[in-house]
Amino acid sequence: MKKYLILLSLVVFVQLLQAQQSEIPTVTIKTLDGKNFITTEISNDGKPVILSFWALWCKPCQKELDAFNELYDEWQEETGVKIYAVSIDDSRSTSRVMPFVNGKGWDFEVLIDANSDLKRAMNVNMIPHTFLIDGNGKIVAQHTSYFEGAELELYEKVKKLAGKK
Amino acid sequence: MKHIILFCVLLCTYTNLKAQGITDGSRVNGSFQVDGQYYMPDDALGINDSVIGGRKLGLNGFGKITYTLGNFTAGLRYEAYMTPILGFDPAQEGNGFPFFFVSYNSELIEVTAGSFYEQFGNGLVLRSYEEWTLGYDNAISGIKVVYKPFRGVSIKGVYGNQRYYWEKYERNKRGLVRGADAEVDLNEAIGSLQSSDFRVIVGASAVSKYQADNDPIYNLPENVGAFAGRLNLGWNRFNFMTEYAQKINDPSVMNNYIYKNGHAVLSSLSYSQKGLGVVLQLKRVDNMSFKSDRGISGNVLDIGFIPPINRTHSYSLAARYPYATQPNGEMGMQFQVNYKIPKGSLLGGKYGTGLAVNFSQVNDIKRTALNDTTPVGMPGTLGYSSGFFDVSDKILFRDLNIEVDKKFNTSWKAVFQYMNQYFDIETLQGKAGKKPVQAHIAVADVTWRVNAVNSLRMEAQGMWTKEDKGDWAGLLLEYAIAPTWFFTLADQYNYGNPDADQRHHYYMASFGYTKQATRVALTYGRQPEGVICVGGVCRQVPAASGLTLSLTTNF
Amino acid sequence: MNNRLSFLAIVLLGLTITACDKIEPPYKQGGEVLAERKVLLEDYTGQRCVNCPTAARIAHDLKDVYGENLIVMGIHTGFFAVPFPPQFPLDMRTEAGESWDAAFKISTAGHPKGLVNRYNKEGIYYLGPGEWGTAIADAISKKADATLELEANFTAGNTKIFISANGSFLRSMEGEYFLQLCVLEDSIVGNQNNNDPTVGTTPVIENYVHRHVLRATVNGINGEKISDETVSGDTFSKTYEFAIDAGWKTQHLSVVAWVYRGSDFEILQVEEVHVQSE
Numbered sequence: 001m002k003k004y005l006i007l008l009s010l011v012v013f014v015q016l017l018q019a020q021q022s023e024i025p026t027v028t029i030k031t032l033d034g035k036n037f038i039t040t041e042i043s044n045d046g047k048p049v050i051l052s053f054w055a056l057w058c059k060p061c062q063k064e065l066d067a068f069n070e071l072y073d074e075w076q077e078e079t080g081v082k083i084y085a086v087s088i089d090d091s092r093s094t095s096r097v098m099p100f101v102n103g104k105g106w107d108f109e110v111l112i113d114a115n116s117d118l119k120r121a122m123n124v125n126m127i128p129h130t131f132l133i134d135g136n137g138k139i140v141a142q143h144t145s146y147f148e149g150a151e152l153e154l155y156e157k158v159k160k161l162a163g164k165k
Numbered sequence: 166m167k168h169i170i171l172f173c174v175l176l177c178t179y180t181n182l183k184a185q186g187i188t189d190g191s192r193v194n195g196s197f198q199v200d201g202q203y204y205m206p207d208d209a210l211g212i213n214d215s216v217i218g219g220r221k222l223g224l225n226g227f228g229k230i231t232y233t234l235g236n237f238t239a240g241l242r243y244e245a246y247m248t249p250i251l252g253f254d255p256a257q258e259g260n261g262f263p264f265f266f267v268s269y270n271s272e273l274i275e276v277t278a279g280s281f282y283e284q285f286g287n288g289l290v291l292r293s294y295e296e297w298t299l300g301y302d303n304a305i306s307g308i309k310v311v312y313k314p315f316r317g318v319s320i321k322g323v324y325g326n327q328r329y330y331w332e333k334y335e336r337n338k339r340g341l342v343r344g345a346d347a348e349v350d351l352n353e354a355i356g357s358l359q360s361s362d363f364r365v366i367v368g369a370s371a372v373s374k375y376q377a378d379n380d381p382i383y384n385l386p387e388n389v390g391a392f393a394g395r396l397n398l399g400w401n402r403f404n405f406m407t408e409y410a411q412k413i414n415d416p417s418v419m420n421n422y423i424y425k426n427g428h429a430v431l432s433s434l435s436y437s438q439k440g441l442g443v444v445l446q447l448k449r450v451d452n453m454s455f456k457s458d459r460g461i462s463g464n465v466l467d468i469g470f471i472p473p474i475n476r477t478h479s480y481s482l483a484a485r486y487p488y489a490t491q492p493n494g495e496m497g498m499q500f501q502v503n504y505k506i507p508k509g510s511l512l513g514g515k516y517g518t519g520l521a522v523n524f525s526q527v528n529d530i531k532r533t534a535l536n537d538t539t540p541v542g543m544p545g546t547l548g549y550s551s552g553f554f555d556v557s558d559k560i561l562f563r564d565l566n567i568e569v570d571k572k573f574n575t576s577w578k579a580v581f582q583y584m585n586q587y588f589d590i591e592t593l594q595g596k597a598g599k600k601p602v603q604a605h606i607a608v609a610d611v612t613w614r615v616n617a618v619n620s621l622r623m624e625a626q627g628m629w630t631k632e633d634k635g636d637w638a639g640l641l642l643e644y645a646i647a648p649t650w651f652f653t654l655a656d657q658y659n660y661g662n663p664d665a666d667q668r669h670h671y672y673m674a675s676f677g678y679t680k681q682a683t684r685v686a687l688t689y690g691r692q693p694e695g696v697i698c699v700g701g702v703c704r705q706v707p708a709a710s711g712l713t714l715s716l717t718t719n720f
Numbered sequence: 721m722n723n724r725l726s727f728l729a730i731v732l733l734g735l736t737i738t739a740c741d742k743i744e745p746p747y748k749q750g751g752e753v754l755a756e757r758k759v760l761l762e763d764y765t766g767q768r769c770v771n772c773p774t775a776a777r778i779a780h781d782l783k784d785v786y787g788e789n790l791i792v793m794g795i796h797t798g799f800f801a802v803p804f805p806p807q808f809p810l811d812m813r814t815e816a817g818e819s820w821d822a823a824f825k826i827s828t829a830g831h832p833k834g835l836v837n838r839y840n841k842e843g844i845y846y847l848g849p850g851e852w853g854t855a856i857a858d859a860i861s862k863k864a865d866a867t868l869e870l871e872a873n874f875t876a877g878n879t880k881i882f883i884s885a886n887g888s889f890l891r892s893m894e895g896e897y898f899l900q901l902c903v904l905e906d907s908i909v910g911n912q913n914n915n916d917p918t919v920g921t922t923p924v925i926e927n928y929v930h931r932h933v934l935r936a937t938v939n940g941i942n943g944e945k946i947s948d949e950t951v952s953g954d955t956f957s958k959t960y961e962f963a964i965d966a967g968w969k970t971q972h973l974s975v976v977a978w979v980y981r982g983s984d985f986e987i988l989q990v991e992e993v994h995v996q997s998e
Contacts, residue, residue, distance in 0.1 A: 022194055025233065026270055028311075034366050034397040034406070035350055036319060057477040059580070059610075070516075090294070091287035092472030095406055095433035096501055099442025103503020104519060115284040115294050123196035123229070123719035125297070126684065144717070145679040147645035148612060148620035255825040256844050331842060373740065379854040381785050384749055386741035414743055418850025421774065421918065424747055460850030463830075542918050544777075545747045595770040597913035597923035598807075 022139045024051070024131075025121040029086070030112045032098045037111055039118065046135035047080040048161045050154070053119055053127045054085055056093050056100060061128040064146035069106050075155060079162035083108040088127065090114050130154065134161050191235075196682075196719030197228035198297065202250050207710035209669060210691065223250035227297070229264075241265035251692070252706045253300045254463065259331040264304060275311040280304045283323055284470075285346040285370040289410040289429050290391040290455070292470035293327065303467055304328045305342060317353025321346040327457045327466050339458035340376030342468055364399035374457050374468060383422055383545060389415045391427075391455055391469065407432040410453065410469070416544075417459035420452055420493055423548030427452035429471060442503040446474045451530055451551055454492035474499045475525035475564055478584075480608045481657065482626040482639050486588035488527065488562040496556045497527035519570030526563040529592075531555040560601075563587035575614065582608040590633060604630035618647045629661075636661025652676045657693070669693075675713075683718040755789040757864035759856055760978055760990040762793050762835040764817075764826045764846070766800025767808050767930075770915040770923065775832035775849035776931070777919050782856055789860060791976060791992045793904060795820070795934045798827035800913075810910045812930065816902070816937040837987040838980060845985070865890050866897075866988040872975040872995045881964060881995055883938065885977045886957035889950040896982035897950060899958060900943030904932045904992075906972040932974070938962045943980070970997070 024039050031037045042049060050068070054061030065085055068075075075081050085108045087097050094114050101110050113119055122131070125144075132141040132154065141157050143150065202223040224247045231240035245260035246253065266279030282304055285291040295302040307325015314320070324343045326334040348368035352358045358365075373390040395408035412427040420427075428451050435444035455469040471490045474497055478484040501523040506513035532541045532549035541549040565585045572578040584606040590596045605628070612622045626639035641655035656672040673690030694708035763779050765772040779792050796812035798821055803811045820826075824845040826833050833846040836855040847855055868887040875882045885899060912928035914920050920928065937943075938960050946956040964973065978990035 022192055025194075025231075025238075033364055033399050033404070035353070035364075057479050059479045063612075090472065091284075091292075091431070091470065092474060093477070094287070095404075095435060095446055096444050096499075098404065099435050099437045099444040099501060100503050100521075101442070102437035102439060103442035103505060103521065105440050105505045105517070115282055115288075115292065117282065120282070121231075123194055123231075123682075125196055125198045125717040125719065129682070142682050142719075143648055143679065144682055144684050145648070145651075145677075147647035147651060148614045149618040150648035152617060153648055254830075255828045259842070332844075379857055380749075381753055381853050381857045382748060382781050384743055384747055386743050388741045390740040413740055416747070418778075418848065421916065422747075424743060460848065460854060462848045462850055540918050542916075544918065591923060592915070595915065597768070597770045597915065 023137050024133065024139065025118075027118045027121045029118050030114065032101070032110050032112065042084060042133075042137075044080070044082040044135070047082065048135065048158050049133040050081060050083045050130060050158070051133060052083065052085050052130040053113075053124050054087055055089050055127060056087070056096060057089075058127050060146045062104075063148075064128050064130065064151065065106060065108070066104070067148075067151045068108070069104070071151065071155070072107055075158065079158050081158050081162070084111060085109070086111045086113050086118060088113050088116050088119050090116075132157055132161070192233045193230065194233070194720065195228065195230035196717070197226070198717040199224070199226040199715070200250060201225075201714045202709075202711055203713075204251075204709055204711040207691065207708075210708045210710060223248055223253075225250050225253065225297075225300070236269055236271050237267070238270065239265075239267045249300070251709050252695075254330070254465075256330045257300055261331060263302070263328060263331065273313060275309075277309040278307075280306045280328070281309045281323075283309060283321065285321070285344065285372070286348075286368050286393060286395045287408050287431055287472065288470035289408055289431065289453070290370050290372045290393045290412075290469045291323070291342075291344050291346070292467075294470070299464070301464060302328055303465065306334070307342075315354060317350035317355075319348045327468070329458070329461070329466055337377040337379065339461075339466065340374045342372065342374050342457050344370060344372035346370040362400060364397075366397040368395045368397075369393065372468065374455075376457065376459060380460075383416060385416060385459065386414055389413060389455075402436055402438050404435045404437075405433070412453060412455055415452075415455065415459070417454065417456060418462050419454040419456065419459075420548070421542055422544040423452070423542060423546060425452050425548040425550075427455075429453045431472070431474075440505045440507065442501075444499075444501050446499040448472075448474050448498070449496045449530070449553070450490070450492060451494050452492075452548070473527075475527065475562065476501075476523050476566060478566075480582065480610070480624070480626055482628045482637055483566075483582070483584050483586075483606050483608065485628065485637075486586060486590070486593075486602055486604070488564075488588070489593065491527075491529070491561065491592075494530040494532070494551070495527050495561060496530050497525065497562075499523070499525035514571065515574070516572040519568075521568040521570070522566075523568075524565045527561045529557040529559040529561055531557040559589070559592075560587060561589045561592055577614070578612050580608075580610040582606075582610075584608075596633075600632055602630055602632040604628050604632075620645050620647065624655075634659055634662050634667075649679055650677070651679075655690075659693070682720075684716070686715045688713040688715075753785055753857075753860075755786060755860045756862060757860065758789050758791060758990050758992075759786075759837050759859045760791050760793065760835075760976070760987055761852060761856060762795055762820075762838075764795050764797055764821060764831060764833050764835075766796055766798060766802075766831055767810065767812065767910060768802070768804060768913045769800035769831040770913045772800070772832045773912060773914045773919040773925065773928070774916045775834070777916075778849045778852060779834070780931070782853060786856070786860065788992075790856060791990050792932050793902070793934055793976060794930060794932050796930075797821035798831065800831050807911055807924070810908065812908065812933050812935075814934055814936055816941045817934055819941045837990075838985040840984060840986070864989050865893065866979045868977060868979060868989045868991045870975060870977050870991040870993045872993050874970065874995060874997050875961070878970045878997065879963060879966075881960075881962045881973070881975065883960045883962065883975055883977075884958070885960075885991075886955065887979065887989065888953060888955040889947065891950075891952045893950050893981075895949065896945055897947040897988070898943040898980050898982055899939070899946045899956065899977065900980060901938035901960060901975060901977045903935050903938060903962065903964065904974050904976055905935045905968050906932050906974065907969075908933050908972075935965065935968060935973075936962075938975070945982070946979070970995070 028038050128146045129144045134140050227244040229242035242264040246257045249257045264280040268277035282293045293303050293305045305325040310322045312320045322345045351365040370393045378385040391412035393410035398405040408431050410429045414424045416422040430449045433446040456466045458466050473490045504520045506518040508517040530551050532551050534541045568582045570580050586604050588602040590599050608626045610624045614620045622643040624641040628637040639657040643653045645651040653675045658670045662668045671691045671693050675688035677686035691710045695706045795817040797817045801813050837859045872883045908930040912925045914925045973995040976992045979988045
């Protein structure tokens, strides 16, 4: 049984050699209100989208989102980019996400991925993990970890995407 | 030979299909992660040998691949624990493919055959999930159906057995789980409510497990059911959520074989507006350990998930005494306020200042004996009775924390935290006879942005307590060149240990490289010893010294 | 559409409603139990292990059910068995116990843990106390592959034990077989940490009676080889003279012997006998 699975994965790997651009997988998560939200609803009228995974216990994630928040007005004016912040907090903290987000004054659209379904589907292992998605829904860049100043490099890519249009 | 032929056949079929364009739009994605530890002797810590718990090397790794074509997805995951890292259960040792699935996903229906994860509501009666850093995985292997017949209505059904490390499922050994859940978003489902100010979502779940009774002592129920109902109400800036769960008789090793029903309630009320968030959470748990094998103790095979409602701390000294839910009974609350002092105000400064106050407390429940002859919790009886508001005076955990988050100028920002914790170490860590730990903890986390991409972060922590290991001091320096490099030096010094010989420095040095989704980190240092008491089993994790390598990437 | 939905709902509801067994008292089983052979339960424990008294009580409940067909051995090992004077002055650890603890990874997994007839599942030998009942019921229903008779008498003024163990193999089997002998002391009184109020006081039970404690092995940590390959009807016969420790109470000593398969340690037959005075 094991050997057949190894073979199957090898076959699939052959496909991998021809690198294809990924899209956001179709997964149902929730909004801050508790309503279902299917990832196919992520759209920004053809303009770039930033999708960032975070949690209440992840300090670097919060620093990254704070940095985005400060520059968000500027970024939106220049490129129209939209930021989705996906919280992977499970049911122990789900009800604390909305008050926290409001207390911080973040302007992004916050989504709740309480059982890490989207995190697994997008192959995220460690957070913070941020994706840059172009107007056609294709993932063009991603990075894990956050250090002060990383948002500048991300923004260069956003500008390129917006300018490309 | 047979395998090579099979491989060629598969490859040819695949290339053929691809040539016909059938595989267009297909994608392959995946990721892998490896965490390895190499143990070394350390005279000061009393480690004379580079063999800890019988092993020199700990290696936890996994690799997963997902193949998507149109509405179909298939995936598998390979895991290897050769041998598991210190702190992980030795039963995890092994390697193989514990997780594989095929699923079809459309707007109306989603069907998954194989291994999957799922959560009903808040997870009180069913939550299967994985947490790699804790070695936790209770994936259900079987079939899952999610059916969305109308707008706003979602019905789920699951059937299968849960993963228990590497042990394959055998009939009449561990149990089977089946469950159904329905959720209705009234605003979506009922057209007239769509633009209402009131947002209402209701849900109900029913889960049952089946396990054969081969026990020679007790008459055990083979089918045990648990039910839950939930309600989520939103109105303007207020949000109210509540979920109530009840489980019928489920005598198990976890509750000492009592035949009492169990119940749990989780509620929260919050208010938020831009710049201010307030939330109050309440929880009551009574005999709600729900595992698919009644004979197993430990952190495995849980069907439901009872969330701890206290803040998960990010700073190491603040997280030294973490609270773990007591499924046999607890009653707790948590209150949190997040406020952003506006920019330009006196206290707010140029950028505004973040302020967060969080308070949580968990008590044991009060249990009353059934009659004069039966002591509370006697195995083979109904156990005890406990009214809905019966709470005991025994405090298991209390945590008050205040956090101030301030940006001084473009180069300097800081986070300051003060915590006051009360931790019943006797109940929570099995340290019999020890007084509860009462500690003051303070943290200052200052970041200096040297220039656009270079930054230096300094973290100073202190813990002051008269109990357990006494006072600690911690210092961390992290230099980062965004977004790629980081170097860290840290030390935790147990200067207040009542035993002068045990006043060790637990130092650590690490550096790492991050590029896109790939991260590699190498650490050299010491880990203090600890006792892990989870699910009725206590094990001692010895102190260790050595190298740790961590690698993660995706594609 | 509506019909489909109702049908699905009924099916799902049916699945779960049929699944609820409410048990009425009596909760404990009475009556006869089947036993084809004797089974050994090793209870790895420690005087400072708070979860262990509950496990010891489970072992005794099982002994009540199976009587002399279940042989229980308490083995004190690891971190939680280390003496801690003045409250825990006793040292009930043994060289054999620590060696078996390391071999079967008991301490790494956490106390309390037990072994039933040293049977393993994919390399894991230990079982939590909740699994002992079903494992013993399973093992005790299997026919024995060997017989074992044991006799133990004091000699030399109650300072030595003379042991004779003999038996036979009931079928032909491959592999090496060993005979292991141990000396146990029952009813050692001391303190025991505890977190279960239905067993005794918490956090410490004073004057707790430690039952069937392993004191030493007679013929080494791995026993003595008695066969290279068996043929049905083969017999073995061994005698030993063992000097006891002066601190042990002679009226509480017993000898436990078992025959096991060398390749995977699985026990074929086990016997216990109280040491007879001169």
